[in-house]
Amino acid sequence: MYAQLVETGLSKVRTSEELSDAERAFQDRIDAGIRIEAKDWMPDAYRKTLIRQISQHAHSEIVGQLPEGNWVTRAPTLKRKAILLAKIQDEAGHGLYLYSAAETLGVSRDELLADLHSGKAKYSSIFNYPTLSWADMGAIGWLVDGSAIINQIPLCRCSYGPYSRAMIRVCKEESFHARQGYDIMMALCRGTAEQKAMAQDALNRYWWPALMMFGPSDAASVNSAQSAQWRIKLFSNDELRQRMVDQTVPQIEYLGLQLPDPAIKWNEERGHYDFGDINWDEFYQVLKGNGPCNRERLRTRVKAYEDGAWFRDALQAHADKQHDQKKSA
Ligand code: BYC
Secondary structure (H helix, E strand, O other): OOOHHHHHHOOOOOOOHOOHHHHHHHHHHOOOOEEOOOOOOOOOOOOOOOHHHHHHHHHHHHHHHHHHOOHHHOOHHHHHHHHHHHHHHHHHHHHHHHHHHHHHOOOOOHHHHHHHHOOOOOOHHHHHOOOOOOHHHHHHHHHHHHHHHHOOOOOHHEEEEHHHHHHHHHHHHHHHHHHHHHHHHHHHOOOOOOHHHHHHHHHHHHHHHHHHHOOHHHHHHHOOOHHOOOOOOOOOOHHHHHHHHHHHHHHHHHOOOOOOOOOOOOEOOOEEEEEOOOOOOHHHHHHHOOOOOOOHHHHHHHHHHHHHHHHHHHHHHHHHHHHHHHOOO
């Protein structure tokens, strides 16, 4: 798969002869499965790619709290509310591990946040969709965290040590998130006709955006080939997307819900489910900032950051005071 990705992606990958001695030695380490650590020499482009991906990932975890945060005060029971709160707190934790992993590459958290707040840095397209009903909490846990697990399990084996280690705990927590989402869907599907209709509506609305989380098709993915060569990507966008469809269709059937795409059909020859065409125009519009909630999400994040200024100032004042006391002792 790795070789195929290197060949088919849009980004040009240099052959061994085109690499400098240092780059060749670096690639040999990666090919031998040796992890790259923060203080090791690395090509600038490798560093840049990792900063891009890890920071986008961190931003996604942080912005990803907002759609679910919308339902904390309206959770149907105390138990559901406690579970949802715990999940959202986990996402904040994931953001923090990931910002720390990005910082090992020589970029500061302030720079990363400035890029998010100015709209320069991306975060996952999925978080620009609204959460209209309680069933959306089920659909997000099940489909969004479910997709995240499929994408992130391979990242536990990626070439950059700090990123791969952060992913281990993230994936464990995502498994709990996916289970709680499916549990919400099960409860709704076993409930009244109205509750089941809510579950169906959430599935219908979140299905396509969840498939878009895996990124553009392999033929359109600009970064895949290089990232595969560096073992940042172990599987292609389309391959992971197919895995998501194959895993989820039987779960939809178990819930007794209608398939959200009439083109879904088991293909005996391929050993996979076929599915319909993704609306890539919608995906790129969301990436450009024109999704249903892009502006609202960014505005909320910027306001939260500005509202927290007094707390960061207090922390700094406390640290300065401790530093002065140590110096004068
Ligand atoms: N949304 O060449 P490609 C979570 C961008 S958080 C937005 O294939 P790459 C959760 C891509 O960045 C889950 N942008 O890129 C949290 C690139 O743009 P730039 C977040 C996207 O990087 C809270 C361009 O499109 N997971 O689970 O090789 C609550 C071309 O794409 C998207 C991660 O971040 C998208 N969906 O592959 C609940 C996982 N897709 O940067 C749940 C780590 C693509 O060149 N990231 N783009 O301007 C990855 O695995 C990879 O970055 C991707 C994209 C597969 C997403």
